[in-house]
Amino acid sequence: MTAHVDLDNIRPKRATVYKRVPPDGGYGYVIVAALTLFILSTLVPHACFGLLYGSYLADRGDETSSVTTVASLYSCIYHFSGIISNPLLQIWPKRTIGLIGAAMIFSGNIGTIFITTANHLVITYGIIQGLGIGFLLPAAMTSFNDYFAQRKNFLMGVSQTITAGLTILYPTFMRFLLSQYGFRGAVAILAAINSHVIFTAVSLHPVKWHLKKVIEEETETKTVQDKDAKNETVPSSLNGEDGQLLRKRFSLSPPDNAERMRMARPSVISIGSFTVPVGARDSKKKGFWKSLDFSVLKDPTYYNLIIGVSLGLMAEYNFIAILPSYLSKREYTKEDIAMVLTAYFASDLVGRLLYTTCMALVRMPNRILFLGASIMCVLVRVAFSFSSNYWWVVGIIGSLGALRGFIHTPIVLCIADEYSDKFTSAFTLYMVICGIVAFIVGQVLNVAKYVTQSDEVVIHILTALYVVIVVCWSIELIYKRVKGIKPRSKTTNLGSSH
Known part of the structure; x- marks a missing residue:
């Protein structure tokens, strides 16, 4: 009836x-630990690249050019691999991409143990490991973005603080390995440390496994x-x-074809x-080319944001790279230079601790924080040129070290704040654009140094990069304020279904 x-x-x-909603804790803490472990296993040792491989290559009469070539190729491959990892992260699980990257990093490290020429190092380190980093880093960063909606700032600050603290100790650790185990023994131990990236990749669970119900x-x-x-x-x-x-469920008459389709x-x-x-639902999986997501490139704000953070990163990296040479030409001893650099990195740690504390107490847009730090960097860099007095330089460099924490830490968070719903594409394309910016800035600095033969001119150019950030970002913020354009709303990216 x-x-x-x-x-x-x-x-x-x-x-x-x-x-x-994202757990904002729980298994998310495992993701934070995995991300920190990845950075400590790969990016921190890269900062000691010259210390580890320099003497080995010097014995073969090829130190300067080989170190520059391999390090530059590594950076280039790492950044431009974003154009590949972007579509792959759209069609494959993040853990799969992470495991591919981890396998490349580990195999590259194993191959480095047996190198005999600089060309071997180009392949094992510059290409294989660079590509592996380019795969695993965006997968880990995207997972971090997926798992947190409210506590990103604080936990990223914690991760960066731990990284900065161990960065100070790594050169000493590297010298110890070289003195006790020699070049190949040190590389083998670092390969064992690098193998922990496999645990990072395995831990990248799909966020849907850990969503909480509210x-x-x-x-x-x-x-x-x-x-x-x-x-x-x-x-x-x-x-x-x-x-x-x-209500059709209670109808006496069966639905027609159109109703069945609805x-x-x-x-x-x-x-x-x-x-x-x-x-x-579309049951068909997208192909590689159809998965390329360049929609963020249609947004002028994206260019202003990404080019800005890239310029800030290059301004800091290149400054600390030429600082020893600059001080040496002003008759600073090696001990004096070591003290200045120690003050810089110790202050960096303090700055990151301060950032973490601030984010735990006050919620502030990361882009505003980055802009404020850029303004302070301009002022402190100008003050740096006033005097060559030892303690003046130590104080100024220490101040720049503290500001470094407010430049480095918010970079990923600036992207996540603006493009949380498209973080994978936004971050991987940032990697590509950052690589382009790094190449252009490097060429400008090389030409400036060749023409002027002055480190001071190079430092002034690096200061000018911060001025560009301040001017461009301020114009955008003022324009949006006048036009009444509201800040981009933060939307939680629950990630793919993988």
């Missing part, structure tokens, strides 16, 4: 609607009474097509006690 339903005979009830809203429901049918609960908030689809594509599904809005 067909059930008859009296839609007028209903009883109001309350139904709770839940939503799934109450979104409570809605009034209506229970339909029928003598021959069980009670059915229909949310009264479902109007229009959604409500009609659910019912086959519901806009609301129930998973356990969750109510989740969905769209029509």
Whole structure:
């Protein structure tokens, strides 16, 4: 017998609607630990590249050119691999991409143990490891973005602080390995340390495994009474097509073909006690080329943001690279230079601790923080040129070290704040653009040094890079303020379904 339903005979009830959100903790802490372990295993040792490989290459009469070539190629491959990892992260699980990168990093390290020429180092270190870093880093960063919505700033600060603290100790550790075990023994031990990137890759669980359930809203429901049918609960908030689809279940006549098609594509599904809005699913996987997502490149804000953080990064990296040479020409001893650099890196650690503390107490946009640090860098760099007095230089360089923490730490967070919903594409394309900016800045500095033969001119150019950031970002912020354009809303990226 067909059930008859009296839609007028209903009883109001309350139904709770839940939503799934990033854990902001829980397994997310494992992701933070994995990201920190990855940086400590790969990027921190790279800072000691010259110390580790310089003497070995010097014995073969090829130190300066080989170190420069390998380090530059490594940086180039690492940055430009973003153009490959971008579409791969759209179609494959992040853990798969991470494992590919980890395998390349580890195999490159193993191959480095047996190098006999600089060309071998170009292949094992510059190409294989550079490509591996370019795969694993965006996968790990994207996972970090997926797992946190509210605590990104604080936890990134913690990770960066740990990294900065161990960076200070790494040169001493490297010298110890070389003195005790020789070149190949030291490389073998570093290869064992680098193998921990495999644990980083394995830990990149899909965020959907760890989403937590929170109450979104409570809605009034209506229970339909029928003598021959069980009670059915229909949310009264479902109007229009959604409500009609659910009410079709009580219709005496079968739905027509058009209705069947609509019912086959519901806009609301129930998973356990969750109510989740969905769209029509496309069962076909996208191909490699169709997965290329360049939509962020249509946004002028993206260029201003990415070029700005890239210039800030290059201004800091190149400054600390030429600082020893600059001080040496001013008759600073090796001990004096070592003290200046120690003050710089120790202050960097203090700066990152301060950043972490600030983020735990006050919520501030990372881009504003980066802009403020850039303004301070301009002022301190100008003050640096006023005097060559030893203690003046130590104080100024220490101040720049503290500001370094406020330049480096927010870079990824600036991108996540603006493009959380497209973080994978935004970050991988940032890697590519940063590589282009690094190449251009490097060429400008080389020409300036060749023409002027002055380190001071190079330092002034690096200071000017911060001025460019301040001017361009300030113009954008003022324009948006005048036009009443609201800041981009943060949307939590729940990542892919992998």
